[in-house]
Amino acid sequence: MPTIETQDGPVWKRRTTAKSLLTWFCWLIGVAIVVYCWELVSERTIWFFVQDAGTQAADMASRMVPPKWDYMDVLWQPVWDTINIATLGTGIALVFAVPVAFLAARNTTPHPTIRAIALLVIVSSRSINSLIWALMLVAIIGPGVFAGVIAIALRSVGFCAKLLYESIEEIDPRQVEAITATGATRAQQLGYGIVPQIMPSFAGISVFRWDINIRESTVLGLVGAGGIGIQLDASISTLAWTQVSVILLVILATVLVSEWVSAKVRAAII
């Protein structure tokens, strides 16, 4: 009990003495772990290479300027591919994520076993990075944009379904109850009681994931799954640093535009 009786009346503290000692002890352990890990990392680092990191970075930066602007002529197509990979991937993911989310939400799932399967689908999709999905898909269906689209879609299904099922579980049940009381079927309860309530989060999740996918699809080319990453990989391997800087600037611009679009969409929906 945090209230302690004394002669001058009760004194209130946030924690009892034992509890606050325990809190301090936990902090101590935390700090000790950080120090130990630092030691470990430090031992395995060749500090000789780190010492001139500044000079190296400056050197690389100097080789990156001026950006080779002519290279843009080659880049338009891959940029377009990149945006398409992200958009199509997100679209396909949403088509699958919506039913999975309804099966995974505690208040809409038809059966606990089905819920467990839906959760398994979500976890397995989420646990593998899109770059790794792409690596495997390039091996299975060959290199190209299609592998990229599928890789993005596979990774996004879990992400979108997870956020969506959480928002389905947080709806106001009274609105659904009112719809049920009119004699509506299960499907109608879903359409009138639940869908309107989750529309804002559905829109928010979609543009948020699309925004993330734009960034993820810029690197998919590194493993041959299409998009601007192919050019990036080629330029780095040939030490064409002026081309690398153009690519990085293009990626920056694309991401900025996607940020702007998703902010607009979110503002319009809520």
Added chain:
Amino acid sequence: MLQLKSVSKRYKTGDLALKNVTLEIPDGQVLALIGPSGAGKSTLIRCINRLVDPTEGSITLGDLEISSLSSWALRKARRRMGMIFQEYALVERLTVMENVLSGRLGYVGFWQSWFRRFPAKDIKEAYRLLDRVGLAHMADKRADELSGGQRQRVGIARALIQDPALLLVDEPTASLDPKTSRQIMRLICELCDERKLSAIINIHDVLLAQMFAKRVVGLQLGEIVYDGPPDGLGPDVLTQIYGEEDWEATIRKVEDEDEEGAEEAALS
């Protein structure tokens, strides 16, 4: 005629919310159900349209045994029971019109309702009802733009468009100010009168119950402890329902406010 025969409800948690409730409501009667929080008022009306399944007992509306219906037949039966809720329970992000039309969901198919293609006569009826509750100009507003009193009027229109035989009303005035509360109660009672509906109105406010209902039922810990006319609610009865308290002030105030209420009704 609605009949409840020894209805009991035990929740999974083990709480016995209703004990052996037997009640008979003739057609066209408006009944106020009073009692302290947790007395089982909400459970009772939710057992009638089976939003909550009663553990024991039988409930019949007309000659339909509600307590043993299949889920398909239950949906058809629910169409005849309009429900009005404490916090309105409108679908906040739909328009007023969509909310009213949602009262017709039991009568139309899924795709018809999904694409909002309700029959023309339903839409006409929705406009008529919105006009009746004084919200004709609000049809295209979103439900969350409305004030509490307006929302409850939409809730009433949604219940009435079902073309019900019975209204189940759960604390219609609990989140409204005193004046709006009276207006809403008056509206509900007028509409019941117009359409010869029977109604069960759960209500916290003893004064409002006395003003508007012809019959009052007092529920305490899941049991009926009073069933009679509103002027039979003396200090003894109120003590029995709610527990020990000085009831004289409450009862005296009833008479004052009754006159005031009558004046207000005459003016409007």
